[in-house]
Amino acid sequence: MPKTLKDVAIRAGVSRSAVSRTFTDGASVSDKMRRRVLKAAAELGYSPNALASSLTTGRTKLIGLVSNNFHNPIFLEVFDRFTRALQEKDLRPLLVNLSDETDPASSVRMLRQYSVDGVVVASSTLPPGFSKAFRDAGMPVVHAFGRPTSSPEVHVVGIDNIESGRMAARTLIARGYSDVGFLGGPETATSTQDRLHGFLAEMANHPNIRVRHSFADAYSFEAGRREMLRLLADDPAQAYFGGDDVLSIGALSAIGECNLTVPGDIGIIGLNDMEMAAWQNINLTTIRQPIRHIVASSIELMTEMLKDPDRLPESRIFACEIVERGTLRPLKAPEAGATLASG
Amino acid sequence: MPKTLKDVAIRAGVSRSAVSRTFTDGASVSDKMRRRVLKAAAELGYSPNALASSLTTGRTKLIGLVSNNFHNPIFLEVFDRFTRALQEKDLRPLLVNLSDETDPASSVRMLRQYSVDGVVVASSTLPPGFSKAFRDAGMPVVHAFGRPTSSPEVHVVGIDNIESGRMAARTLIARGYSDVGFLGGPETATSTQDRLHGFLAEMANHPNIRVRHSFADAYSFEAGRREMLRLLADDPAQAYFGGDDVLSIGALSAIGECNLTVPGDIGIIGLNDMEMAAWQNINLTTIRQPIRHIVASSIELMTEMLKDPDRLPESRIFACEIVERGTLRPLKAPEAGATLASG
DNA sequence: GAAAAAATTGCAACCGGTTGCAAAAGACTT
DNA sequence: AAGTCTTTTGCAACCGGTTGCAATTTTTTC
Incomplete structure (x- = not known):
């Protein structure tokens, strides 16, 4: 026809x-x-017919968009941005849902069969083994929201989770909390580990502040809520750094359910700055992850790779910033500056 | 290589x-x-190489997954389900983001160039012209979350919006509200029109109930909030049927900001039953759209079409159900049954 | 064990394009 | 107007597979 x-x-x-x-x-x-x-x-x-031409040119203009984060609303925005950016560059996203995939082999096969020109892994929880498997199969790979390291094996674009942990710590310190908690995401996720590491490192400068930490078993509302309920049942801290925004919103819910107030009884700071965090009935103080830039930079890296597949892997690290809303007690003007400067 | x-x-x-x-x-x-x-x-x-073989077999096993709903969290679940279902059937989703596309021509070209075997349109707001354009280009099409009609031009899977409007109306009536409002999504969306139509039709049986309606300009938190703030500023109704859940949550926020309580001062019923609706700090009474079934049925229809492309277009309509939570005043036991039965 | 039927295999053409190469056509010189 | 240099064009082979057909092998039948 x-x-x-x-x-x-x-x-x-x-x-x-x-x-x-x-x-x-x-x-x-x-x-x-x-x-x-x-x-x-x-x-x-x-x-x-783009596919027929790909046979001789060796380029399909197909990019595998691989993720396992289909439950965190922030990823809808991520997909939105990725698909638009790819389309603008005349590339087509082939979506791969790795939600319950533990073995890279089958996804590699899947993508190889369709001769994708490259693979964008968009996930904060997929182990690095996946990206490496794609790379080993000879495909250009960019891991967005991955863990940047100083000698990356594939291109990684993300934030400095250690620094964001410190940032959360400094923020809590500046607000004069003397008993704080790290309420992390899944303990095995590298992002959780790094944030905790930074958080504790910063707190180590303040021996008079009591610090504890625990983990929810997913970056999800329910996990955050459950863990917070547990914490509230037994001597909670004054303020928590939540693993991410959804998790923190779950924690907020738990606090509300126990008839405690935020930030009066308990303070919370999240991470991501998802759309919902700005909703007036949530109004979460959080650390903004610059999604826009991460996506744009990932795509840029990908198009570079398409030109020069032998480009050396690179880490691109973006800075986060605090977004002040209503879930932490306000800054105490005088000491604040001093404390921050010392951090 | x-x-x-x-x-x-x-x-x-x-x-x-x-x-x-x-x-x-x-x-x-x-x-x-x-x-x-x-x-x-x-x-x-x-x-x-699947692409090479597609040349002779005429099948790419590529399915265009077309949507413009990249801001409603419910669609993350939709994408999750679609991609998994397709993968299970050994089909690959080629994602097309139509967010700011008004002309079908370029998306048709895009999909034709990649010889997709079929197109799933997943959107409640895309005009039917898009699905038709795909069909006219000779591709099997299923429009999920579209507007089912008795003589559809393409396969449509969705809910009966008129009936869901009635359902919302009956629910409010049963709870004894005597002054109700329809707080719709964008006035131009067919889903909005149909729901309003059903809502008014049911209310027509109850002349003693005061009914008004207005529209938010998007299915979004902010649009819902803004419209509700406007309504609250000037003689609001006792309860509203919100265009969808996100919009309703926006309305809830507005109500909270005005220091009114739900359901004490104002009642709200949404539509969708997105994950968030069940969150304890939202706890939205809503009408559940059976996403699972809609997706499964769409995929089923698509695989049928792949076998027999000349299959006549069909509408599949799924029933919705009320999910009772905390944003409407409770049922009044005695009259309730009677009122419902009469609807 | 030979003939007939069924199953397996290879040849070669084809799917819808691209591209190196040589021939043809144009443009420029003188 | 003839010769030279560029540009344009078509031929034919190729990309990585599939498939109808005929030849070959295996199995069945008597």
Whole structure:
């Protein structure tokens, strides 16, 4: 049913090469020829078959978009941005849902069968083994929201989780809390570990502050709520650094359910700054992860890789910033500056 | 770099056809041959190129997953379910983000270039013109979350919005509200129109109940909040049927900001039953849209279409159900049954 | 054990494009 | 107008598979 190169060639009375050339830019075609071909093509409603051309060119313009985060609303925004950015560059996202996949092998096969030009892994919880498996299969890989290291094995774009842990700590310190908690996401996630590490490191400078930590078993509302209920049942801290925003919102719910107030009885600071955090009935103080930049930078890295596949892996680290809302007690003006400066 | 059919054929010392046949099921190959080929393939790490084979078979196993709803958290669940269901059937979702697209032409071209086997349109707000454009380009189409009609032009799977409007109305009536409002999504969306229609139709049976309606300009938190703030500023109704859950949560926020209580001062019923609706600090009474079934049914319809492209378009309508939570005043036991029965 | 039927295999053409190469056509010189 | 240099064009081979057909092998039948 769909028209082919040949149909157009016949109709225009020219060779198939001529038609092919008018549709590949940079090819040598006279203006007269081009017009003639385009006319015939328009009459037939022809559009070239990208898959067929990929056979000879070796490029499909297909990019695997791989994730296992289909429950954290922040990833809807991530997908939105990724798909738009890819489309703008004339690339097509082939979505791969790794939600309950533990073995990279089958996803590698899947993506190889479709000869994707590259793979964007968008996940804060997928182990690095996945990205490496894709790379080992010879595909350019960018791991967005991954764990940047000084000698990355694949391109990684993300935030400095250690620093964001410190940032949370400094924020709590500046507000004069003397008994704080780290309410992390899954203990095994590297992001959790790094944030905890930074948090504790910063707190170590303040021996008079009591610090404890515990973990929820997922970056989810319910996990955050459950863990907070547990904490509230037995001598809670004054303020917590929640693993991420959804988890923190779960914690807020738990606090509300126990008829305690925020920030009066308990303070919370999250991480992500998802849309919901700004909702007036949530109004979560949080650390903003610059999603826009992370996505843009990942795509940029990917297009670079497409040009030069041998590019050395690189980590791109973005700074986070505190977004002040209503779930922490206000700064105490005088000491605050001093404390921050010392951090 | 990746191995080809030919490599395997040479290594196994057989013809290319033999290799091809061992990888296409239903083809005639002896056991001995198959083992021999598989061995060679394994040694080389060969996996067939799906795109190349699509050239001759005419099937890419690529399904366009088209949506413009990248801001409503409910769609993350929708994408999750769709991608998993497709993967299970050995189909691959090619994601197309139509967020600011108004003209179907370019998306049709995009999908045709990749010879997708079919298109799933997942959207409650895309005009039917899009689905038709895909169909006219010769692709099997299923419009999920679309507007079912009695003589659909493409397959449509969704809920009966008129009936859900009635359902909301009956629910409010049963709770004895005498002054109710319809707080719709964008006025132009067919889903909004249908729900309003059903809502008003049911209310027409109860002339003693005061009814008004207005519209938010999007299915979003902020739109819902803004419209509710406007309503609260000037003689609000006792209870509202919100366009969907996000919008209703926005309305809840507005109510809270005005220091009014729910359901004491104002009642709200939403639609969707998104995950968040169940969060304890939201606890929204709502009408559940059976996403699971809608997705499953859409995929089922799609696979049917792949077998028989000439299948006549069909509407599949799923029933919704009320999910009782905390944003409406409780049922009044005696009259309630009677009122419901009369609806 | 030979003939007939069934199953397996390879050949070669094809799917819808691209591209190196040589021939043809145009543009420029003188 | 002939010769040279560019540009444009078509031919034909190729990309990585599939498949109809005929040849070959295996199995069945008597």
